[in-house]
Amino acid sequence: MLHCLRKYAQNGVMTSSPSLPVDGFGKTLLDYPRPSVAVDTALLTVHDGGLKVLLVPHPGAGLGWALPGTFVRPGERLADAVLRSLREKAGVSGRDPQQLHVFDEPGRDERGWVLSVAHVDVVPFGELPAGVKLISVTEFAGARVAQVRELPYDHAQIIDYAVAQVRSQYLSAPDPGGLLTPPFTLKELRELHEAVRGESLQRDTFRRAMEPQLVATGEISDGTKGRPAALFMPY
């Protein structure tokens, strides 16, 4: 049995202390069973006037789609595991993964005891590889995803959390996810926010809320039609 423990220690569980330090009860950490810990990420983008979420082929079942995810490796930050899973499974460079919630329901994964730390990240459509699977989240009440039936695990719930989180961030700040490449016009910014929030916004009210948080570049958009607009960048 001790040999077994040492096997695991060599496997990367014990990183800093080779002497098997004990807790307050004189037990080694390895005397306690440990869960598998995964990260799953709802990667959101805006395309075609709507908020979309990226799916990847579900590795377990041959058919079906799932959120990109991976098991966390020893010594790895959760956010780094997220970035790695996005890179390897979706070919995307994520930017700033944010934790949403730990899903811990027993039996949520039939393979065993698996906790999933749900994350959300946001990336411009242009940075996605061609042909990725995107499904819309805006055309369903309560952000529930019905277009793909039976997402595995808690993935539908993760998408709900993610959409709520991103929408609340886009309430008062100009493009906090950095979906727009500056400089941009206020119209472009407003249409982005309308896509994220799934509702139309008042033109002048939106301007008054956002302009104090922007800085004008002094340049002007090409007025192909109508009066050209001033260009801004984030403050």
Place this chain on the structure above:
Amino acid sequence: MLHCLRKYAQNGVMTSSPSLPVDGFGKTLLDYPRPSVAVDTALLTVHDGGLKVLLVPHPGAGLGWALPGTFVRPGERLADAVLRSLREKAGVSGRDPQQLHVFDEPGRDERGWVLSVAHVDVVPFGELPAGVKLISVTEFAGARVAQVRELPYDHAQIIDYAVAQVRSQYLSAPDPGGLLTPPFTLKELRELHEAVRGESLQRDTFRRAMEPQLVATGEISDGTKGRPAALFMPY
């Protein structure tokens, strides 16, 4: 090595499926190293006009204090682990643990690879056992706790998260944590909110915000001094 894996399976890791199911890469879950997962809880209460957090003796070092916490057991929900740790380490029946954040910094625990899922819960002072260690969080800027030096791990940061979370909940709803036993007067409710939020509140503004969310019992407090107040209970 296979023997070693089966040992772990018997130890509770594999709950539902005895046939060692595999993932998309043909590997067993147990082929991946797994972290220890703990829960740590900032249990907040209001006493003596201020917001306090409960500490317990730090089991590792003989002296020093820490937030109550425990390792999560197989098949156990995180919230149940929180309730168990509060019961066993603090003698308190928690009510509704809420997740705050997963702390995952490598090296945060010198015993090895340990993730901590931080939680917050709220309990009335009267339900605490006599003589528990409480420290104030109100008298420090930014809710940082300086009264007890060098809390272990990320516990000071957990308290910051917890205080911010509870304060935001007490912004617009009457006693969402259930610290008051109904019926209560608006003055009692306001003084509770003042204690939680660490600032004084306008009497009439507070009434206008809270009264629509309360229902009057029709009863009247005993006016030991001045006009008696109406009694309310949550809607």
Place this chain on the structure above:
DNA sequence: TTAATAGTGTCTGTGAGACATTATGGT
């Protein structure tokens, strides 16, 4: 000149904040 869009002025309703006034109990 007209169409189209950008940018700004202004009116109104709502609600927070602050203060003043009235109501109701005990002493």
Place this chain on the structure above:
DNA sequence: ACCATAATGTCTCACAGACACTATTAA
């Protein structure tokens, strides 16, 4: 009668929302 506290009326200010008007470009 007086005091202490509860409850409510009201004034002001700030701001979101809505609408209208002016400005600037291309065709």
